Amino acid sequence: MQQEPLQQVTTKDMLGFVFNKVLNQRWILVLNVLALTLITALQFVMPQFEKLIIDQVIPTHNFQWLALVIGGLLLTAVVLGILNYVSTYYMGVMSQSAITDLRNDLYHDLLTQDTQFFETSKTGDLMVRLTSDINNLQSMISANMLSMVGNMFTFVGVLVFIFIVNWQMALAVSVTFPLMFIIYRVFRDRIHKAYRAARLSQTKMSNQMQNTLTQIDLIKSYTNEDLAQDHFNETSEQNKQDMIRATQNGALFSPLIDGVNYLEVAIILALGAYFVMQKQMTVGTLVAYLTYVGMLQSPIRSFTQLLNQIQQSLVSYGRINEISQVRPTIEEPAHPVAFPTGNLGIQLDHVNFAYQVEANESTLKDVTFDVLGGKTTALVGHSGSGKTTITKLIDRLYDIESGEIAINGIDITDFRLEDLRRHISIVSQDMFILDGTLRDNIVYGRQEATDEQIQRVIEMADLTQFVASLPDGIETQVGERGVKLSGGQKQRLSIARALLKDAPIVILDEATASLDNEAEKQIQHALDNLTQTRTTLVIAHRLSTIYNADQIVVIDNGRVVEKGTHQALLDQNGAYAKLYNAQFK
Structure with a gap:
């Protein structure tokens, strides 16, 4: 600032x-x-x-x-x-x-x-x-x-x-x-x-x-x-x-x-x-x-x-x-470029970042990896290793100190902030629910959505039965911070909001971390609908949710220490294998 x-x-x-x-x-x-x-x-x-x-x-x-x-x-x-x-x-x-x-x-x-x-x-x-x-x-x-x-x-x-x-x-x-x-x-x-x-x-x-x-x-x-x-x-x-x-x-x-x-x-x-x-x-x-x-x-x-x-x-x-x-330190570019279309990939090239520069301690150190277009990339690592920080940098909530973050080879600082963020949907474990109706929450990122579009994302987020059970249906008040909803209902509501936004890039920041195993299984179908055909970056604490990721990137103390598929990383018997064994053995 x-x-x-x-x-x-x-x-x-x-x-x-x-x-x-x-x-x-x-x-x-x-x-x-x-x-x-x-x-x-x-x-x-x-x-x-x-x-x-x-x-x-x-x-x-x-x-x-x-x-x-x-x-x-x-x-x-x-x-x-x-x-x-x-x-x-x-x-x-x-x-x-x-x-x-x-x-x-x-x-x-x-x-x-x-x-x-x-x-x-x-x-x-x-x-x-x-x-x-x-x-x-x-x-x-x-x-x-x-x-x-x-x-x-x-x-x-x-x-x-x-x-x-x-x-x-x-x-x-x-x-x-x-x-x-x-x-x-x-x-x-x-x-x-x-x-x-x-x-x-x-x-x-x-x-x-x-x-x-x-x-x-x-x-x-x-x-x-x-x-x-x-x-x-x-x-x-x-x-x-x-x-x-x-x-x-x-x-x-x-x-x-x-x-x-x-x-x-x-x-x-x-x-x-x-x-x-x-x-x-x-x-x-x-x-x-x-x-x-x-x-x-x-x-x-x-x-x-x-x-x-x-x-x-x-x-x-x-x-x-x-x-x-x-x-604000996050400034609009003097000469913004048009946002690319089609399959969008994200490239992080020697990224360095610290929340407090005067502390002389970087949160991310020389981070380099690609999020492949139309594929799912998972970030894993211990708490505090810098996973969520990476998602904030991609969304330009902060700017990096050095290196480059690009989408299809174009530095994200060359895009208008509105264009950049309009193409990214984020679903996190912190479920932000508006004090209003279900409709208000679903259309938050796309106010002009039609009833047909809203109904479609309700079905894709597995909310149809829940909405039908309510006396006022989609016009039901959810209360301040969604106090009238369960954890799973809040999460599906967040997913419906992201589905309606229809952004080509999806970031899931431990989206099921606050749910039990049964609720997580119920949510997974909605998440599959959300990430289908989209470029997806997943932060997962439960490694069971990322078996099928196209690529897994292991972050440790702000550095990328391993990259590969689930099986390839297990075969390396390195940092990922230790995390996996700690959870399942």
């Missing part, structure tokens, strides 16, 4: 990333900005109604003028309500659309990663990034966030206005701004670090829950429920402490900001009262001035209230950004 050096993400990076998603819906953005502009303007007008009533209507006892002013106030309030509805609704539409695109992009990034990426990543952590982290980032495209931007414009406009009305009072209020800035600077990093720690402990807790759900049978069989509970309690307690620390920082931050706001009000009341008593300001102007100062506090308060969410979103953006920086 290639990974670009991770850079420290900034709020600017995050906002730029989010804004690019929003630009996909420019007309909604324009509509929201227009509504926000009108809202800001109307909010600016509202205090003027108060000033009119106090300074002009009340002294003149003009009830007609009072009715007009009150009517204007109510009409303005109604228009504000409508504009707020429009802004909130369409901001929600834009937010959901943008976040859906983001989630789809992240899912696509995950799908394009190499096998090694998933082997070195925790499932629970990836789930948190796809769900909680995405949801946290959604706050950056919410109606509250857009309102905050609008409030910043309101802040500037109102500040200029109150300087015009009374520069002394405005200057006194402005003295509190540096104090607010200092509080923000001090708490910004503390809140960010606190929420990052909380996110990491939440990920650890999610991983543990994932492991519990997938290993519940192991936990129960060893009666380790108490141990699992203790481990989860410990992780949960750590998450609680992290969240408390994050909450503590936020809880201390908000009162400090509120204290500064109250200080501003006290300054206005003190100076305003003085100017009113000196006949330099009317009562109506003072009331309106207090309202405008309140309008200054509103954007500051909303900004500080959103600070916690911004910091959480920044942490989530950093975690999402990490995935986007990972570059």
Whole structure:
């Protein structure tokens, strides 16, 4: 797995990333900005109604003028309500659309990663990034966030206005701004670090829950429920402490900001009262001035209230950004060649490979052999000798370090990955069953298959009687990981899937290893149907299943030590004979 050096993400990076998603819906953005502009303007007008009533209507006892002013106030309030509805609704539409695109992009990034990426990543952590982290980032495209931007414009406009009305009072209020800035600077990093720690402990807790759900049978069989509970309690307690620390920082931050706001009000009341008593300001102007100062506090308060969410979103953006920086090592060829047709043979020529290059220990060493077209080649050897690794290299789940793997003489790295993998069917001892119907599982590799084609592979996989016995037939739900199926039924279902794919190359990776002898005999007919006329590579632990293989390749410690037919290898009395004698004598 290639990974670009991770850079420290900034709020600017995050906002730029989010804004690019929003630009996909420019007309909604324009509509929201227009509504926000009108809202800001109307909010600016509202205090003027108060000033009119106090300074002009009340002294003149003009009830007609009072009715007009009150009517204007109510009409303005109604228009504000409508504009707020429009802004909130369409901001929600834009937010959901943008976040859906983001989630789809992240899912696509995950799908394009190499096998090694998933082997070195925790499932629970990836789930948190796809769900909680995405949801946290959604706050950056919410109606509250857009309102905050609008409030910043309101802040500037109102500040200029109150300087015009009374520069002394405005200057006194402005003295509190540096104090607010200092509080923000001090708490910004503390809140960010606190929420990052909380996110990491939440990920650890999610991983543990994932492991519990997938290993519940192991936990129960060893009666380790108490141990699992203790481990989860410990992780949960750590998450609680992290969240408390994050909450503590936020809880201390908000009162400090509120204290500064109250200080501003006290300054206005003190100076305003003085100017009113000196006949330099009317009562109506003072009331309106207090309202405008309140309008200054509103954007500051909303900004500080959103600070916690911004910091959480920044942490989530950093975690999402990490995935986007990972570059798969399995790359498509710049100039792919057409996949050959007809009888397909596989050639391995001096192949060397190691899962971890830095370990300086190769898994495969100078491996050379041919898988003959239309024939069956069996790989045998002790566990860990490199047999399964060879199948993964043929399917380009990994790339070799040196040597060559070719199909009909063409290096597999010259084929498009889709072309290569479309021509290979793999049936392994790890039976991957989808949580869906029997049909869903059978057509997984060929969605466009007809009912006649599906029925044919059901018969070839010896599933006809089983499917007929089910109330819903092929539409029967199999349950998560196929819990409603026996081992033999799962294996036949995997074979039916491979038959429908109809790939010319078949790889059987210990396909019957998890079955007993009786079940293996029942499966063998389906396997014979699958491998007939196809180029087949079989990994077998039970040597009784490969007597009739056209060629047997013996792997020991990552090297090819013997090749030949079953009888020829027995006559050599070498590594294969030792394996055979260990099983049957």
